[in-house]
Amino acid sequence: MANSRSGESVxxxxxxxxxxxxxxxxxQTPSQxxxxxxxxxxxxxRLVSELVATGLLDRDESGQVRLGMHLWEVAQRGSRALxxxxxxxxxxxxxxxxxxxxTQLAVREQDETLFLERLSxxxxxxxxxxxxxxxxxxxxxxGLVLLxxxxxxxxxxxxxxxxxxxxxxxxxxxxxxxxxLRRTRREGHVVAHGYIEPVSTAVAVPVRERGEVIAALSMxxxxxxxxxxxxxxxxxxxxxxxxxxx
Amino acid sequence: MANSRSGESVxxxxxxxxxxxxxxxxxQTPSQxxxxxxxxxxxxxRLVSELVATGLLDRDESGQVRLGMHLWEVAQRGSRALxxxxxxxxxxxxxxxxxxxxTQLAVREQDETLFLERLSxxxxxxxxxxxxxxxxxxxxxxGLVLLxxxxxxxxxxxxxxxxxxxxxxxxxxxxxxxxxLRRTRREGHVVAHGYIEPVSTAVAVPVRERGEVIAALSMxxxxxxxxxxxxxxxxxxxxxxxxxxx
Numbered sequence: 001m002a003n004s005r006s007g008e009s010v011x012x013x014x015x016x017x018x019x020x021x022x023x024x025x026x027x028q029t030p031s032q033x034x035x036x037x038x039x040x041x042x043x044x045x046r047l048v049s050e051l052v053a054t055g056l057l058d059r060d061e062s063g064q065v066r067l068g069m070h071l072w073e074v075a076q077r078g079s080r081a082l083x084x085x086x087x088x089x090x091x092x093x094x095x096x097x098x099x100x101x102x103t104q105l106a107v108r109e110q111d112e113t114l115f116l117e118r119l120s121x122x123x124x125x126x127x128x129x130x131x132x133x134x135x136x137x138x139x140x141x142x143g144l145v146l147l148x149x150x151x152x153x154x155x156x157x158x159x160x161x162x163x164x165x166x167x168x169x170x171x172x173x174x175x176x177x178x179x180x181l182r183r184t185r186r187e188g189h190v191v192a193h194g195y196i197e198p199v200s201t202a203v204a205v206p207v208r209e210r211g212e213v214i215a216a217l218s219m220x221x222x223x224x225x226x227x228x229x230x231x232x233x234x235x236x237x238x239x240x241x242x243x244x245x246x
Numbered sequence: 247m248a249n250s251r252s253g254e255s256v257x258x259x260x261x262x263x264x265x266x267x268x269x270x271x272x273x274q275t276p277s278q279x280x281x282x283x284x285x286x287x288x289x290x291x292r293l294v295s296e297l298v299a300t301g302l303l304d305r306d307e308s309g310q311v312r313l314g315m316h317l318w319e320v321a322q323r324g325s326r327a328l329x330x331x332x333x334x335x336x337x338x339x340x341x342x343x344x345x346x347x348x349t350q351l352a353v354r355e356q357d358e359t360l361f362l363e364r365l366s367x368x369x370x371x372x373x374x375x376x377x378x379x380x381x382x383x384x385x386x387x388x389g390l391v392l393l394x395x396x397x398x399x400x401x402x403x404x405x406x407x408x409x410x411x412x413x414x415x416x417x418x419x420x421x422x423x424x425x426x427l428r429r430t431r432r433e434g435h436v437v438a439h440g441y442i443e444p445v446s447t448a449v450a451v452p453v454r455e456r457g458e459v460i461a462a463l464s465m466x467x468x469x470x471x472x473x474x475x476x477x478x479x480x481x482x483x484x485x486x487x488x489x490x491x492x
Contacts, residue, residue: 011302012299015300015301015302021320021325022323053255067326073378074317075322078269080272080312081268081315117447131322132322
């Protein structure tokens with residue numbers, strides 16, 4: 001299980017290799033991977049070969065490397081992410097068919113909003129959330145719900161950090177943010193006007209499994225669209241997802 | 247990158263640990279993982295700790311271990327699986343809304359059918375395909391399409407192996423299977439009556455990216471349902487997905 005001289009485990013190096021891939025960088029050479037993962041070239045080449053042998057990475061004829069289907073497969077099987085999105089998808093489709101806007105499912109992961117699913121409507125407004133993408137908890141409506149219902153320690157941790165502005169209307173003052181979170185807990189939903197992009201309003205509700213908030217369901221609407229109907233649909237869907245998970 | 251005495255790399259051992267998880271075994275103790283991955287207990291405990299430290303696994307208060315959200319995240323970002331299913335999902339939803347049956351997207355992975363997506367209709371017939379689950383290529387309609395359009399070497403490899411029967415009607419004779427595959431190539435679709443379960447008929451068409459067959463779109467219908475309408479919808483969806491990928 002040899003660790004390198006830096007004390008880093010092979011598992012950590014493998015994760016660093018895998019993390020160099022994203023939607024805009026889906027094929028790379030081992031040398032590019034070495035550079036982006038800050039690994040010695042020989043180490044990266046050897047690790048890539050091992051990962052190709054296991055199917056976690058695929059190598060094409062030109063020598064470029066991609067994430068392997070087998071990585072996707074092992075990551076899905078038995079994962080909470082898959083279980084949650086499979087339970088949620090039929091209800092998300094129903095919401096989306098009625099409201100015709102982007103509908104998203106998100107969880108809190110390492111103090112950020114991680115999007116597990118996104119259904120998009122061709123006619124809907126701009127939306128920067130991506131499946132497997134992240135946004136700050138305090139800026140996205142799903143994140144505000146997740147933060148509002150997080151444990152006190154997590155909330156205190158986030159509120160004590162610098163809060164980045166994604167748009168002129170993102171709440172970056174911790175006192176005001178705390179007020180937004182209290183209201184979110186009290187009302188059981190959030191309405192965020194222009195927190196991420198001035199053109200849109202996002203709404204979100206919690207998804208509960210046996211009483212505990214495990215995810216958030218959100219929708220991105222045009223800035224001045226009415227929100228009550230969308231919130232009603234989201235609440236109904238969240239309740240149905242909770243029942244499907246039980 | 248120390249290999250064990252058996253010559254196995256750490257990457258291979260990590261994959262073996264990850265492969266012990268599935269939908270029915272989503273939480274395990276390190277000792278269960280050791281047993282199922284056939285690893286020495288001390289090795290498994292150390293590997294699990296390293297994987298927990300990287301976020302690929304999560305450990306709960308009771309000491310049980312699950313696949314981590316971060317594994318799901320790195321496996322999704324920049325993966326062909328995600329790109330393909332994101333392109334396909336809107337068209338799959340449209341097909342499913344019209345035909346009201348299970349709709350699936352699958353690729354060929356290590357000589358099996360790997361299902362990337364499945365939309366289910368509550369009123370639809372039985373369907374054993376699962377997201378991230380596998381079925382034999384020769385038994386599933388999606389697999390027959392993938393096999394029909396595979397390279398000659400892959401097809402010869404599959405046809406030379408024992409072909410398992412999933413139901414009394416699964417084609418297990420290589421000569422007859424070859425005939426089915428030729429017809430599938432000629433007609434551009436397959437209709438499989440009862441190959442997997444006697445109660446259902448599955449239909450499938452190829453999805454092409456720049457001319458090359460990269461996936462199959464399939465639908466599971468009741469045994470005696472008409473298939474022409476479903477095939478029309480699938481063909482239209484497959485063409486639209488191909489355009490979305492281009």
